[in-house]
Amino acid sequence: MTEPTPVTPIETGGGPPTERLGGARAAFDDRLAARLTDVCTTVTRSDDARSEHGRDWWPLAIGWAAAGEVPALPAVVARPATVGEVAAVLALCHEARVPVTAAGGRSGVCGATVPVFGGVSLDLCGLAGIAEIDDVSLVARLGAGTFGPEVEDGLRARGLTLGHWPQSMALSTVGGWVACRGAGQYSTRYGKIEDMVVGLEVVLADGTVVTTGGRGPRAATGPDLTQLFVGSEGTLGVVTEAAVRVHPVPAAESRRAFGFPTFAEGLDACRRILRRGATPAVLRLYDATESGRSFDRGETNVLIVLDEADPVLVGATFALVDDECRGADRLDDDLVDRWLAHRNDVSALAPLWRAGVVVDTVEVAGRWAVLPGLYRAVLDALGGVEGTLVASSHQSHAYPDGACLYFTFVGRQPLGEAGETSPPSPASRAWADAYYRAAWDAVTAATLEAGAAISHHHGIGLNRARFLPAALGTGFRVLQSVKDALDPHGILNPGKLGLSTPFGPPAWPG
Numbered sequence: 461m462t463e464p465t466p467v468t469p470i471e472t473g474g475g476p477p478t479e480r481l482g483g484a485r486a487a488f489d490d491r492l493a494a495r496l497t498d499v500c501t502t503v504t505r506s507d508d509a510r511s512e513h514g515r516d517w518w519p520l521a522i523g524w525a526a527a528g529e530v531p532a533l534p535a536v537v538a539r540p541a542t543v544g545e546v547a548a549v550l551a552l553c554h555e556a557r558v559p560v561t562a563a564g565g566r567s568g569v570c571g572a573t574v575p576v577f578g579g580v581s582l583d584l585c586g587l588a589g590i591a592e593i594d595d596v597s598l599v600a601r602l603g604a605g606t607f608g609p610e611v612e613d614g615l616r617a618r619g620l621t622l623g624h625w626p627q628s629m630a631l632s633t634v635g636g637w638v639a640c641r642g643a644g645q646y647s648t649r650y651g652k653i654e655d656m657v658v659g660l661e662v663v664l665a666d667g668t669v670v671t672t673g674g675r676g677p678r679a680a681t682g683p684d685l686t687q688l689f690v691g692s693e694g695t696l697g698v699v700t701e702a703a704v705r706v707h708p709v710p711a712a713e714s715r716r717a718f719g720f721p722t723f724a725e726g727l728d729a730c731r732r733i734l735r736r737g738a739t740p741a742v743l744r745l746y747d748a749t750e751s752g753r754s755f756d757r758g759e760t761n762v763l764i765v766l767d768e769a770d771p772v773l774v775g776a777t778f779a780l781v782d783d784e785c786r787g788a789d790r791l792d793d794d795l796v797d798r799w800l801a802h803r804n805d806v807s808a809l810a811p812l813w814r815a816g817v818v819v820d821t822v823e824v825a826g827r828w829a830v831l832p833g834l835y836r837a838v839l840d841a842l843g844g845v846e847g848t849l850v851a852s853s854h855q856s857h858a859y860p861d862g863a864c865l866y867f868t869f870v871g872r873q874p875l876g877e878a879g880e881t882s883p884p885s886p887a888s889r890a891w892a893d894a895y896y897r898a899a900w901d902a903v904t905a906a907t908l909e910a911g912a913a914i915s916h917h918h919g920i921g922l923n924r925a926r927f928l929p930a931a932l933g934t935g936f937r938v939l940q941s942v943k944d945a946l947d948p949h950g951i952l953n954p955g956k957l958g959l960s961t962p963f964g965p966p967a968w969p970g
Contacts, residue, residue, distance in 0.1 A: 462607040462609075463585065464512070464566045464567070464585065464631070465565070465567075465630070465631050466512060467515075467522055467525075467809075467810060468522050468525050468526075468810040468814070469525065470511055470525045470528060470530060471525065471526055471527065473528060476511065477507075477511050477514070477525075477529055477530045478528060478529050478530075479514070479529070479530065479532050479533055480529040480530065480531050480532075481532045481574075481576060481967040481968055482967045483576065483965070483966060483967035484577055484964045485535075485577055485578040486535075486558050486559050486577050486578050486963055487558075488535035488558055488578060488579060492552065492553075492556050492558060493505065493535075493536055496538055496549060496552060496580070499549060499552065500538045500539070500548065500549050501539065501541040502538070502539040502540075502541075503536055503537070503538045504536065505536050505537075506537075509537040510535075510536075510537060510581075512566075513533075513563060513566070513581035513583065514530035514531060514532055514533040514575065515530045515531050516563075516566040516569070516571060516572065516573045517566065517567050517569050517631070518569055518571040518923060519809060519813060519820045519896075520571075520892075520893070520896055520923070521574075522810050522813040522814070523813040523816075523818070523889060523892055524889070526813070526814045527889060531574040531576070531968075532574050532575050532576050532577075532578065533575070534561065534575040534578055534581035535558075535578050535579055536580055536581070537580075537581045538580050538581070538582055538583065539586050540582070540586055541587070542587070543661065543663065543669060543700045543701070546582070546698055546700055547663050547668070547669055548667065549582060550582075550663055550664070550665060550666065550698065550951075551667030553579070553951050554665050554951055557949045557951060557962070558951060559575065559578065559579035559950075559951050559952075559953075559963065560579060560580045560665075560698075560951050560952060561573055561574070561575040561579065561580070561582065561694065562639070562694035562698045562699075562952075562953060563581055563582065563583055563584065564585060564604065564632070564635045564636045565628070565632045565633045567628040567631035567632040567636060568918070568919065568921060570640075570918055570920060570921030570922060570923040570924055571921045571922030571923050572639070572693050572694070572919055572920070572921030572922065572953070573694075574921075576922060576955040576966045576967065576968075577954055577955060577961070577963040577966075579951070582698065584604050584633070584698070584700070585605040585633065586605055587603040587605040587606075587635075587700055588606045588607070588610065588633075589603045589610075590602055590603075590610075590611070590614040590615070591603060591701065593614075593620065593706070595619075595620060595706075598620070598705060598706050598707065598708075599658060599674075599703055599704070599706065600615065600622075601701055601704075602701065602702050602704060603634065603700070603701055604633060604634050604635030604700050604701060604702065605633050605634070605635060606633055606634045607630070607631075607632065607633055608624070608625075608626070608628075608630060608631075608633075609630055611634065612629075615706055616709060619708060619709050620707065620708060620709060621706065621708075621710075622650075622656065622706055622707075623646055623649065623650030623656075623706075623707055624637065624642070624644035624646075624650065624653060624656060625646050626642055626643065626644050626645065626917075627645065627804050628804075629644075629804060634702050634704075635699045635702075637653045638653055638657060638660070638689070638690055638691075638702055639693045639694055639699060639919070640917065640918065640919025641654055641690055641691035641917060641919065642917050643857050643916060643917035645742060645744075645803060645856070645857075646742060646768075647857045648734075648739050648740060648742065648857060648858050648859065649741035649767065649768070649769065650707070650741070652917060653690070654691070655705075656704045656705050657673075657686060657690055657702050657703070657704055658673050658674050658686070658703045658704065658705060659671065659673030659674025659675075659702070660672045660673065660674075660686050660689055660690075660699055660701065660703070661699070661700045661701035661702075662697040662698065662699050662700065663697060663698045663700055664696075664697045664946055664947075665697070665946060665947040665951055665952050669700075670685075670697070672684075672685040672686040672688075673686040673703070674703040688942070691919065692957075693919055693920060693921065693957060694953040694956070695943060695947070695952050695953045695956055695957055695959060696942065696946050696947065696952065697946065697952070698952070710768035710769050710770070711769075711771060712769065712771035712774045713766065713767065713768040713774065714767055714775075714777075714778050715764075715796040715797075716765040716766075716778065716781060716782070716785070717762060717763065717764050717765070717790075717791040717792060717794075717795040717796055718762070718763045718765075718785045718788040718789060718790060718791055719751075719757065719760030719761065719762055719763070719788060719789035719791050720745075720760065720763060720788050720789075721761070723745065723748070723761045723832075723835060723853070724832040725761070726745040726761045726788075727745060727832060727835075727855060729763065729784050729785050729788065730743055730745060730858050730863065731828045731858075732784045733784045733785075734858055734860045735860060736780050736784070737780070738780040738781060739777070740765050740766065740767035740781060741766055741767050741769075742764060742765060742767070742796075743763070743765055744799070744854060744855065744856055745761060745762070745763045745854060746761060746762045746763075746854040747835075747854060748760065749851075749853075750852045750853065750854050753852070754798070754799070755795050755799075757791070757795075760789065760791075762791065763785070764799055765778075765781055765796075766796055766800075816872060816873065816892065817870060817871075817872050818847075818869075818871040818872065818892045818896050819868070819869070819870045819871075820868075820869060820896065820899070821866055822867045822869070822900065822903045822904075823864050823865070823915065823917060823918055824838075824867070824903070824907045824912050824913060824914055824915065825857075825863065825865070825912060825913040825915075825916040826862050826863070826907075826910060826911070826912030826913065827861055827862040827911075827912075828862050828863070830910045830911060831855075833910060834865060834907065834910040834912055835853055835865060837909070837910060838851075838853070838867050838902075838906045838907065839851045839867070840906075841903060841906040842867070842869050842899060842903065844902065845869075845871070845898050846874070846895075847872060847873060847891075847895045848869060848870070848899070849871055849872055850868070850870040851867065851868070851869050851870075852867070852868050853865055853867045853868070856916075857917070864916035867903055869903075871895045871896075871899060873891045873892070873895070897969050900923065900924075904927050908927075908931065914927050914931045920956065920957050920958070921956055922955060922956060922966060922968055923968070925955065925956055925958040925966065926958060926969065927958070928957055928958035929958050936958070939957070939959070940959055940960065943959050949962065950962045954966075
């Protein structure tokens with residue numbers, strides 16, 4: 461069984477951490493704790509377990525950890541070993557009207573597993589393993605608590621792959637991928653997780669276990685209930701198992717790198733490649749700022765291309781790629797190797813936050829027709845936020861109709877307004893919170909104005925919750941109605957997706 465990877469130490473000086481977020485906390489008594497212990501393999505109220513389950517990889521919380529703070533603490537941590545135990549825990553909490561926040565690797569970066577109202581943190585890492593591999597039909601059943609390397613190692617032993625390679629591969633679980641509609645870095649070839657999932661096992665708020673899909677491809681048996689739960693971030697039910705499409709391990713691979721005079725020209729080349737039917741696994745375009753930072757090629761806009769498939773398909777793909785990039789500069793293919801070597805490295809994140817430097821990435825998605833304007837609008841918006849040092853972008857996941865743009869912002873309090881301290885002073889932390897909120901507001905406002913989607917694969921969680929009603933428009937009322945029907949007491953991951961809760965509004969943004 462693999463344990464989640466903490467992002468950075470919580471500097472408490474030996475005592476328990478404090479909660480950064482205010483707001484209501486649900487009542488929780490010893491009687492309920494005892495009843496949970498009767499039905500669940502592991503239930504703990506230790507300070508260490510509660511502290512780690514009070515946060516995820518939300519970058520804002522990294523700065524808080526340097527001051528001995530976590531976003532919010534659960535009353536207890538429950539780790540079930542079977543789906544029956546999950547059902548029993550939920551039934552008890554439904555009856556007691558105590559919130560339950562499902563968690564796996566806690567690798568999310570939007571605060572989706574923060575138990576903002578306390579209650580139970582439901583650790584699903586005990587539901588791990590590959591339950592079945594049907595290599596005739598190319599379908600596998602995976603436990604929700606299975607970490608990425610375990611999934612891929614188990615499949616590769618049978619000559620198969622899922623093709624899902626998120627940056628958080630070593631940190632994240634199957635349940636987390638499903639919960640926030642995750643994307644791997646090879647998504648142009650294999651699709652996002654919603655394209656891979658064919659069926660789910662889900663436990664509803666009252667403990668009812670339901671299964672969806674999985675009986676046959678493209679079944680016309682009413683609405684697709686599987687997709688109702690994909691992306692619901694634990695607010696509609698707790699995913700305990702997923703049936704997914706898998707693929708034979710590819711027999712061939714090829715790589716290319718190109719340089720374009722402008723980011724817009726690179727985007728158009730990507731669009732034309734996909735328009736002609738080629739789907740290279742990796743088609744990533746970096747603006748000049750990020751090309752300089754990642755490849756030491758700040759004079760150009762670097763496009764890296766990688767594909768893996770049957771040799772005939774790889775050859776055809778790169779015939780189209782080479783044709784559509786014929787006007788660009790051909791760069792050393794070793795740039796792809798450099799990306800592969802460093803693509804999952806996030807080691808610089810914690811030291812920057814601990815030094816008072818605010819840094820985060822925001823991934824959005826839009827149609828090809830709006831992407832050039834969106835790119836410029838977001839960078840301009842970030843540049844207008846006082847304290848911004850750097851704003852940059854790359855295109856990370858591409859499809860025939862559009863792509864995902866990743867924006868990175870770096871900010872620091874202007875010199876003279878606060879002294880240099882380590883860890884940052886309370887005044888500096890307050891500035892960091894305000895700057896962070898303003899930067900996210902700027903990116904999201906520009907994205908909505910362009911008619912684009914406010915998230916591509918990181919999900920909504922707590923950090924984006926305030927934006928979802930505007931993003932969904934009148935459709936948000938439908939989502940709220942579904943929530944009310946499936947979770948009438950509002951116990952499932954309250955405070956997320958902007959949904960109303962019986963516990964009051966979440967304290968972020970405060």
